[in-house]
Amino acid sequence: MLNSYSTADKVLLAVDCIIFGFDEEGLKILLIKRDFEPEKGKWSLMGGFLKKEEVLDTAAIRVLNTYTGLQDIYMEQLYTYSEIDRDPVERTISVAYYALINIENHNAELIQNYHAKWFSVSEVPKLIFDHDNMLSHAIRRLRYRTSMRPVGFELLPEKFKMSQLLKLYESILDKEIDKRNFISKINSLDILIKLDEKDMTSSRKGSYLYTFDKEKYDAKLLNHFALNF
Amino acid sequence: MLNSYSTADKVLLAVDCIIFGFDEEGLKILLIKRDFEPEKGKWSLMGGFLKKEEVLDTAAIRVLNTYTGLQDIYMEQLYTYSEIDRDPVERTISVAYYALINIENHNAELIQNYHAKWFSVSEVPKLIFDHDNMLSHAIRRLRYRTSMRPVGFELLPEKFKMSQLLKLYESILDKEIDKRNFISKINSLDILIKLDEKDMTSSRKGSYLYTFDKEKYDAKLLNHFALNF
DNA sequence: TTTATTAGTGTAAAATGTACATTAAATTAA
DNA sequence: TTAATTTAATGTACATTTTACACTAATAAA
The missing domain is CATH 1.10.10.10 (Winged helix-like DNA-binding domain superfamily/Winged helix DNA-binding domain)
Known part of the structure; x- marks a missing residue:
């Protein structure tokens, strides 16, 4: 049945946040070291699950804030990733968001954070799951956007x-x-x-x-x- | 808990398909008259729920095929819509896809279909849910894309x-x-x-x-x- | 053979993009 | 005080692209 609400499968829906910054050294991206399983200790984007009563845009803001303390960051939706095995624990669809922020303005918030760290985009470590893919997609989008209007x-x-x-x-x-x-x-x-x-x-x-x-x-x-x- | 797979909410995830065509009269879009509740009898995009073991791209193809008989249509992901009340029956997040097809080539498939009909984009009826919004978003994307490369x-x-x-x-x-x-x-x-x-x-x-x-x-x-x- | 209809073609002027090198301002060292 | 050093600031000529614009060509029907 294509349209039965009651019999349709429900899935986990996550958001992942790609945060670009810029300083004297160049273009950077913000990553966290995971302190939970799976892939504990590895670098990853800031991610979390959508809550039932929450809109995606809000979830992205909440997740980002939880990991980094960053407030009021406007993020733009990038793409929704749904490969079957993208998350090894359980089937999870993830909606990626990205934003550009001014590193200096937000350093105070970030310093008090545990594990978030800026990486030059040219020196990003291997990321968990399909986060590398999300990142390269985001960089492509950023370049494209840059050629269309000032960023x-x-x-x-x-x-x-x-x-x-x-x-x-x-x-x-x-x-x-x-x-x-x-x-x-x-x-x-x-x-x-x-x-x-x-x-x-x-x-x-x-x-x-x-x-x-x-x-x-x-x-x-x-x-x-x-x-x- | 931000990262507990077991306690995270699960949601209904749908796909909706925006199909553009072109003939002597101009640019058109394919709609169906719903034969089920809610909004039975109203015009809408072709939509359906994602299955647990299915990738979004595939779900979009399946849903489109179910309603129109159209085969092997490559669709591109447009955007994911998550407003709380976008679906009055139950919280549903929807991933919109769009495609361009040649009306003549696919008429045979469409004729045998029950309710699918082409509408000039300038004369689209009121659509259900947030489908108007999806459509205008898709048209904007199509225009943008057209200015970047031949379509x-x-x-x-x-x-x-x-x-x-x-x-x-x-x-x-x-x-x-x-x-x-x-x-x-x-x-x-x-x-x-x-x-x-x-x-x-x-x-x-x-x-x-x-x-x-x-x-x-x-x-x-x-x-x-x-x-x- | 005339008429009507759509197809097909070119040019000049303006705007934009590109490649490229020197001078200006201020500090520091002689 | 003068010279040397360092980074900032500026302009021009040429090539390319975009734009505006109107007439001739081919054919079928009357």
Whole structure:
């Protein structure tokens, strides 16, 4: 019977969270060392089961918070994984979510956490279950998204140098980008505000700081701008 | 307990199928009239529950086949919907899938079916549950996808006129496209084979027929071509 | 042979993308 | 005080792509 609610199978539904961050060293991802079976001691994404009275988006937020202390992180649904043996203990379907966060802003929350740790995306250890697959899927999505619209908002501090933004793009897209072309392209989008302030920490000359102009950004989102680096 | 398999809630997991087709009249979508409760007699997507020993992709194929007789349709996962009350009978999470098919090729299968019917996307009736939402999400995805790579393959007959391909794009993107620019852009992709054959049914002059060059197409997919109409 | 209908074709101007090297500002060391 | 060092900031010429736009070609029917 295709449509009998009473006889239909019920399954475990999980969420897994892929959290991207960025700092001087480049693009990173947040992982936890499992302190429970199966695969205790191995690295994995933050995951947990959906509760009956809960929406997936909320479950993802709750799970992430439980493991990392991170609050109010907006995550986007990535894909739902349902391979029969993806979880060796019991048939579990998992809905993966991903988010971009600013590492500095959230360090306080993370420090008090037990086992969460940032890894460079280029040096991720072997993960449990199908988490490697989820991660590579998420990276692909992030790259794709980056080429469609600016992503810097979430990953950079409030005030940032142009060179940081450039480095962010280079990290995500994993390629070199011509500095002058990058700057003129970004400027042509007209979504940055150049501040009077300079950051003197890394050079004699100092470099101007910028912030995103959230209003202009939102207005332009509607016409979904594409960047072709 | 976040990670106890034994105490975690289990839920009903469904799949819903969004099937796009195209004919002389434009872009269409396949719906069924429900012959069971709830919402009996209303129009809906083809849906059914995931079985315990089944992968989502397979469930989508099975469900579609059950309602329409359609065979071997490759569907792509769209999104997973989990609003608490999306199904009034019981908490059900649904994974939506979508596919593009050639209406003519599959008419034989569909004719013998009871209640499935094609609707122009511009004249879709009110659907049950959150199926309207799924559909509009799918249309958005289709438009997006169309701007990233050619989609004609699946929706057109084996042999087609350039004007059909143009009309397909206009239907999906819901805007007029300049004929000359369209043709030269398509030709520059170098994925069509112009046949010696002409279709004389719609004009005195007759128009050349084309087929897709699957090999060239696949080769180019790797460099994901973007079309900006 | 004229008429009507759809198919098929090209070009010029504008916008965008790309490749590439020098000067500017400030600190530190001589 | 001057020179040397370091990173920041800027512009141009060329190639490519996109856009706007209108007439001729082929054929069948009248």
